Amino acid sequence: MRKLSLELDLLQAFLAVIDCGGFTSAAQRLHSTQSTVSQKVRRLEDRVGHRLIERNSRSVLLTEAGQIVLAYARQMISVHDQLLEALSGALITVIVRLGVPEDFAGGKTTRALATFGHRYPQVKLEVTSGLSSDLISAYDQGDLDLILIKQRQYSRDAVARLPEKTAWVDSAKHPAFDQDPIPLVTFPRRGVYREEIISAVESLGRRWRISFTSSSLRGIQGAVADGMGISLLPRRAVGAEHIELGVEQGLPVIDAFELALCHRPNADPLVIALCQMLVQMLRLETAEDSL
Structure with a gap:
């Protein structure tokens, strides 16, 4: 048995007629013509196989089937409107998973991340802190999108490098x-x-x-x-x-380490944007340390 399919515009026309008390007023509300509204109500009646409105009276009277359709139609239109309202303010959320060493898990880093969040409200940041070796392992396993790590100079490919003092x-x-x-x-x-x-x-x-x-x-x-x-x-x-x-x-200067930022070649543009912001932060920090 083929299931019925009811178009929302037919239900909206039916509800308008009931709420406005007639076809003429309903047409005005819907910015349509009386004949168009009447045709939509007839199409709805054809779809459900029942007469919904008695047209023998100057007032709008619902049949028993019309009363049943009215209750469900209000629910369906309400859910439809709620869905549109929810989507109208919704943003597509992009999750960016960032890994940083513990000494970058606060202060200037969190302030930079907060600035990034305000600039890109569609981004959901998931930040993990830990040993660089653990961050590298998580990155290689696909659990992180962007990592800031400490490493011996040039021991791993990176999109940006800065000296670690x-x-x-x-x-x-x-x-x-x-x-x-x-x-x-x-x-x-x-x-x-x-x-x-x-x-x-x-x-x-x-x-x-x-x-x-x-x-x-x-x-x-x-x-x-x-x-x-x-x-x-x-x-x-x-x-x-x-x-x-x-x-x-007698202790030597240790300058064998660097800070490295790594992301994949096909990284999301927002991952790249976050990487660039972190590079700027690190360069400012390096400049301040040199003063």
């Missing part, structure tokens, strides 16, 4: 550098800087031990501040509770 740090209140062996505070084996820290200390002919390991930058910062050992940190992560070490202690 580092600093040797010790506790301002409880220095640990003169201890023997020297206690070291490092990221885990997969983390950046670990090998450089160990190699630099060994080049001094000093004994060393790993006193604290953490995958959290805040954990590293706190451990150094509390006197658990020395470490190598991004310059932006050096706080007032730290003192910087360097050539006076």
Whole structure:
């Protein structure tokens, strides 16, 4: 059995006749002619197979079938209008999945991301912070669209590169550098800087031990501040509770690392726009560090 299909414009004409109390007034509301409205109501009656309006009276009278159609027609038109209203203000949402190291999970980065969100309200940002090795793994598995990572220079293809300035740090209140062996505070084996820290200390002919390991930058910062050992940190992560070490202690300048931004060649234009905004932020930061 073939199912009936009722056009909304037929139901709208039927409702207009009922609400306006006649065909003439309904035609005016619909900006149509009386004959057109009458034809639409007749087509609706033909579709449902029932007479819906008694035309023998000067007033509009509904038949029993007309009363049933009236109730459902109001619901259908209401749902139709709600759908159009919802779509009229809707934006196509583009999800951009960004991965950043922990020391970029606040401050200037979040302010830049907020600016990006205001500029592109159709974008839903999903930001993940973590070790660069974990971010690279997630990116390679397709779980991230754009990553900002720390890496040894030119070790991975990138769409933008900037130098990563580092600093040797010790506790301002409880220095640990003169201890023997020297206690070291490092990221885990997969983390950046670990090998450089160990190699630099060994080049001094000093004994060393790993006193604290953490995958959290805040954990590293706190451990150094509390006197658990020395470490190598991004310059932006050096706080007032730290003192910087360097050539006076025989420690070398570490300039083997860079910040790299990576996205796929066929990336969405909004991913590329976010990448460009992050590059601008990083360049300003690099310029400020040089002052």
